[in-house]
Amino acid sequence: MRWTLNKKLVSMMVVLSSLLIIIMxxxxxxxxxxxxxxxKEKSRDLVRSFQLSVEEMTKKDHDDMKLLSFLEExxxxxxxxxxxxxSALKISESTDPFKIGDELSDNVTELxxxxxxxxxxxxxxxxxxxxxxxxxxGEHQGYIHMIIDxxxxxxxxxxxxxxxxxxxxxxxxxxxxxxxxxxxxYTRPIKQVVHAARSVAAGDxxxxxxxxxxxxxxxxxxxxxQMIDRLIELRHLRDRLRETEHLSTVGELASxxxxxxxxxxxxxxxxxxxxxxxxxxSASTDLLMKIKKEIKRLDSLVExxxxxxxxxxxxxxxxxxxxxxxxxxxLVYARAEKVGIKIDRIYDPLGSIEIRMDAExxxxxxxxxxxxxxxxMPDGGTLxxxxxxxGEKITVKISDTGKGIGxxxxxxxxxxxxxxxxxxxxxxxxxxxxxxxxxxxxxYFSSEKDGGSVVSFVIPLDPNRKRTEx
Numbered sequence: 001m002r003w004t005l006n007k008k009l010v011s012m013m014v015v016l017s018s019l020l021i022i023i024m025x026x027x028x029x030x031x032x033x034x035x036x037x038x039x040k041e042k043s044r045d046l047v048r049s050f051q052l053s054v055e056e057m058t059k060k061d062h063d064d065m066k067l068l069s070f071l072e073e074x075x076x077x078x079x080x081x082x083x084x085x086x087s088a089l090k091i092s093e094s095t096d097p098f099k100i101g102d103e104l105s106d107n108v109t110e111l112x113x114x115x116x117x118x119x120x121x122x123x124x125x126x127x128x129x130x131x132x133x134x135x136x137x138g139e140h141q142g143y144i145h146m147i148i149d150x151x152x153x154x155x156x157x158x159x160x161x162x163x164x165x166x167x168x169x170x171x172x173x174x175x176x177x178x179x180x181x182x183x184x185x186y187t188r189p190i191k192q193v194v195h196a197a198r199s200v201a202a203g204d205x206x207x208x209x210x211x212x213x214x215x216x217x218x219x220x221x222x223x224x225x226q227m228i229d230r231l232i233e234l235r236h237l238r239d240r241l242r243e244t245e246h247l248s249t250v251g252e253l254a255s256x257x258x259x260x261x262x263x264x265x266x267x268x269x270x271x272x273x274x275x276x277x278x279x280x281x282s283a284s285t286d287l288l289m290k291i292k293k294e295i296k297r298l299d300s301l302v303e304x305x306x307x308x309x310x311x312x313x314x315x316x317x318x319x320x321x322x323x324x325x326x327x328x329x330x331l332v333y334a335r336a337e338k339v340g341i342k343i344d345r346i347y348d349p350l351g352s353i354e355i356r357m358d359a360e361x362x363x364x365x366x367x368x369x370x371x372x373x374x375x376x377m378p379d380g381g382t383l384x385x386x387x388x389x390x391g392e393k394i395t396v397k398i399s400d401t402g403k404g405i406g407x408x409x410x411x412x413x414x415x416x417x418x419x420x421x422x423x424x425x426x427x428x429x430x431x432x433x434x435x436x437x438x439x440x441x442x443x444y445f446s447s448e449k450d451g452g453s454v455v456s457f458v459i460p461l462d463p464n465r466k467r468t469e470x
Contacts, residue, residue, distance in 0.1 A: 027167045031160050083145040126151045189217045205232050269295045314438045319359040320352050328366045340380030347387040361435045368428035369398045369455045376402025397456040404447040413445050
């Protein structure tokens, strides 16, 4: 059976109510039994007091100490005084030695007359006077006069009530604590959803709620996570649509500019070659060579511009990523040694990680990043390349110890035509981002001024990939 939130709350309320009823019943039974035992004990002491008084009245030899010692035992239970009155209405025996032999007061005499009429108990404030005539074999022997203090019994009853109230207060406090715990337990995940919703409303989609519940709250969290996934997909689609529109504009501009620029460049290049063949002076030849070099640079810029404007054609094939990295590094070894750049490989050069990719385009991406790192380290430094995988994707991380850039520029490095290098076109990382995106991956950049830069891109692994160790 699936425990919904409604069922849980109803079940908890039923359990709490049942526990409250059971515990209150147990407390009531306990205190009622205690009260019954106390009353039974008092009744037994009262009967014993009468019995002892009658014995003292009817026997010839009186034992005053016995009556006094008994009273000391029962005094705390409410019996404060016992008097034995003879037929002459004098106190013959008493728990108060000073009253022995005294005549009765008018008040007690009045009580004796009332007892003869059947009124054995009279109330005087907190005290009760009990007078019982004693008749043995038809012969009137006298009276037994007891004074009972009700304050002891009332104190016990008050204590009993206080205990009941204390038990009820304890149960109420326990119920409040449990209610607070339950409310906190069920409001905390709701607050998490509210906080996450506020973050999403502020534009932060990097939110993922952990789902531990199996009720409606769990369903709410799962729906929220699905909504975030959809929003991320929509954002990616929007970014790609915007990029596609931008590329379409660039492509149209590139196609129109290419003919207008390349034809004059080709004519100038041919003219320079002709002049170089005719010229015999070294100064003129050097000048023409510089012109030729600048023409090639312009032609290269136009080519990069056209390449960025053209749609990418990804031809994925199974290839060894480590081999692709090694082939790319082989193109820059000579330059690295010349400028004093050390290359650290943080992977096994003899290993093999086979994934489906367009090897030539991935090689271009790595080369673009490496060249940017070289340009940031004109006086030498360290270039580190790290490969890592977590079972679902592989990460290529390239870091350098170059000059770096500030945070205000770091967020623009993947924008077309943004560059920090004089004379650069700013399309290398933009093209790299496109290639990685076409492979279903993501690319990241971080840098600190004078603290180096890190470029890493993540590509999903093919489920049927092969990984071997050399």
